[in-house]
Amino acid sequence: MQSEKDFLQQYNISDYERPSLTADVASFMIRSQQLDNYRQNAGSRLSLLLIRRGGYPFKDYWALPGGFLQPDETIEQCAAREITEETNVAPVSLMPVGIFSEQGRDPRGWIISAAYVSVFPEGDVRQQAGDDAADARWFDVRFQQTSGKDYVLTLSCGEISVGAVLEEEKKDFGIASFRIKENRSIAFDHAKIIAAALTVLRRRAKNFEVIFDFLPPKFTLSQLQRVQETIMDISVLPANFRRKISDYVIETDEYDRGAGHRPARLYQRRP
């Protein structure tokens, strides 16, 4: 009779055909820009990290950072490692988006991608933007529904502008899936992954799950509101935002002075 030990000694895993597995990460950050009016609070934009591919395939296209899973790590560790290698900063949160396994999605062969969203607080990554690899850039994100099930994704960084037109295929359980109708300079099926990542990000921003990760530990409620508004592309009344967020924050004794208006109290996230 065969024992478990015997079985495992005879078992050769390389008898079966296997795929390569990568983790691709959509990293988001909020970037503020000072406005002309000294009184006004800074405007802000949602931005996404892309890297320009130096080699084939999709040479000179823009892609999400990512890389192959190694035997000594989990897929989440792989995602965190890849994004840290690119930015030198560990992301503060990592959310699963989905598995992309369609045939032909990578011309190199049978390569499957697990996609994640990661978030960085403003400032942590600022100095890094575009120096090291010189091919990693933060792109301003625009993702808008046009008509029916069609969406337009536009990513811009200075004069560089890439993007795609996508159609929502199904939305079975709050999980949207997209089909690429047109594609401008985005590598692989990454336009699809970015659209899915944005859907995940927006859903999580709606119920205050992820907005804190875009800010430093202490923040004003206006900043927090601005994060939510920027991600979701909506605007809400300050009074109502304050009431809804009040359960999730703790007030401190510090204030954000020096603006051209009444100082704002700083808050912390309630654990």
Add this chain to the structure above:
Amino acid sequence: MQSEKDFLQQYNISDYERPSLTADVASFMIRSQQLDNYRQNAGSRLSLLLIRRGGYPFKDYWALPGGFLQPDETIEQCAAREITEETNVAPVSLMPVGIFSEQGRDPRGWIISAAYVSVFPEGDVRQQAGDDAADARWFDVRFQQTSGKDYVLTLSCGEISVGAVLEEEKKDFGIASFRIKENRSIAFDHAKIIAAALTVLRRRAKNFEVIFDFLPPKFTLSQLQRVQETIMDISVLPANFRRKISDYVIETDEYDRGAGHRPARLYQRRP
């Protein structure tokens, strides 16, 4: 200068070490049992399909159905194929649970699992229960929080009872992750996957996303309510359930007669 074509010809994907990828599926069904009292509606239990492992590793343990991804299919197609092979019925819905990639989770080597929840309407699978493979059985599910972050999972089928004690590790974005503290006859890390699957199922049942999939196309509102109550282990007032569900259903002209009480109107899901 190298062209993309040249690059792809030289590229050999087998230069890199690769994992095996499997899809494991937690299939749920509601089973009714007639009560003694002829007037009373049937009681119901949530049940989960497990198969007894005939070979090593984990011989004689109970496991989720699943199998290796093939090159010509997506991971969702693989999950659907595996569960259809087991039940002879195509599942009506398939929801992602997560990727399980911890080292040592499978003694055969580097094997990563993508987990899914699938749902069957009552009746479709009834005749199948335990005849074909004779090692596939539907287990009644009990999953209860005991103290703090501890949960007890109990799966029972006649005299067979398996289960586990789990601790909730993190709940970062509504996505719960568990650690196995004790394990009774559940193969691999499948206790962990089942706990995560139940968390997903309960969240989706809360907002009426998945409850329809447990029933035939036409159903009474009481049946629908019973599905939600059974999955979430709660009880709600019929009047309130009716009001909340009304936007999601369309009434038909048919009635469910023959019970020992007033006939109930049949409804359909609103598309």
Add this chain to the structure above:
DNA sequence: CAAATAGTGTCTCTAAGACAATATCAC
């Protein structure tokens, strides 16, 4: 003082939970 944001109070409307009351059938 003017302009901007910070912060509080209140009104209305909707949704949810609790509960009362009526309807209808099989035995």
Add this chain to the structure above:
DNA sequence: GTGATATTGTCTTAGAGACACTATTTG
């Protein structure tokens, strides 16, 4: 008729959105 579920209506309370109003700062 009795006992069960089916179905409708109403009361109360909590929360969301809209809006009015006050407070505080810098140039």
